[in-house]
Amino acid sequence: MKTYESTDDRLIARIMLTSSQWYDGKEHRPVRLSTVGTLQHRSEDDSWVVSYDESEATGMEGTRTSLSLYPDGQITLARTGEIEMQLSFNKGDQRLEQFETPYGLIRLSLLTHEAKGSLSDLGGNIELGYALAVDNRHAISTKLSLEIAAEQRTESIAHGVQELWIL
Numbered sequence: 001m002k003t004y005e006s007t008d009d010r011l012i013a014r015i016m017l018t019s020s021q022w023y024d025g026k027e028h029r030p031v032r033l034s035t036v037g038t039l040q041h042r043s044e045d046d047s048w049v050v051s052y053d054e055s056e057a058t059g060m061e062g063t064r065t066s067l068s069l070y071p072d073g074q075i076t077l078a079r080t081g082e083i084e085m086q087l088s089f090n091k092g093d094q095r096l097e098q099f100e101t102p103y104g105l106i107r108l109s110l111l112t113h114e115a116k117g118s119l120s121d122l123g124g125n126i127e128l129g130y131a132l133a134v135d136n137r138h139a140i141s142t143k144l145s146l147e148i149a150a151e152q153r154t155e156s157i158a159h160g161v162q163e164l165w166i167l
Helices: none
Strands: 010-023 026-042 047-053 063-069 075-081 085-089 094-101 104-120 123-134 137-154 163-166
Touching (some): 010 047, 075 123, 085 104
Antiparallel strands (some): 063 075, 104 123, 123 137
8 A cells, every 4th residue: 555645734624425335136225424534635646635534333433544536537445443455446447456354355356337536625526336246246336425525724633523324
C-alpha cells in the first residue's frame, strides 16, 4: 500500500454514505450513514482523500476507512486498524484482489461497474458500483455513494459521531 505524507491542510467534512447491496438474488435495505471525517488534497499525486473512522454502527469499530480519488478516475478504498484491506476500482476492470481478515487471507474477484467522483476543497461525491465473487461464485453486488461537504480547515481533527439509518 502506497502511503503519502502531505503538508496540505485537511478539511473537516460531513460525509453522507449510502450503501445498497444485492445478494442471494435479492436487494437488501440500503443503509445510510452520516459521519464527520476529513477531506484532503495530496499534491504528490494530485489525488483527493476522504477519510473517516468506522464505528460500532457499521460493525467495523477500530477501523479507519479512506477513499482516494485519482485524476485518471481510479478510486482506492483502504481500511486500516482492526480490518486491513485495500481495493482499487477502475470502471470496467475485473481483477483478483486479496486481503487479510481475522479469519485468514481471502481472495476475491472484483468487477467494477462504476467508479466516478468529483472532489474539491468544497466537497463533492464518489460513486462506486461493483460485484465481488469468492471462488468464482457471485457473492455480493454493492452500490456505494458518498456525498462530502467540507466544513472547515483544521490541524487537529476531532472524532465525529456517526448516525446510522436503515431505510
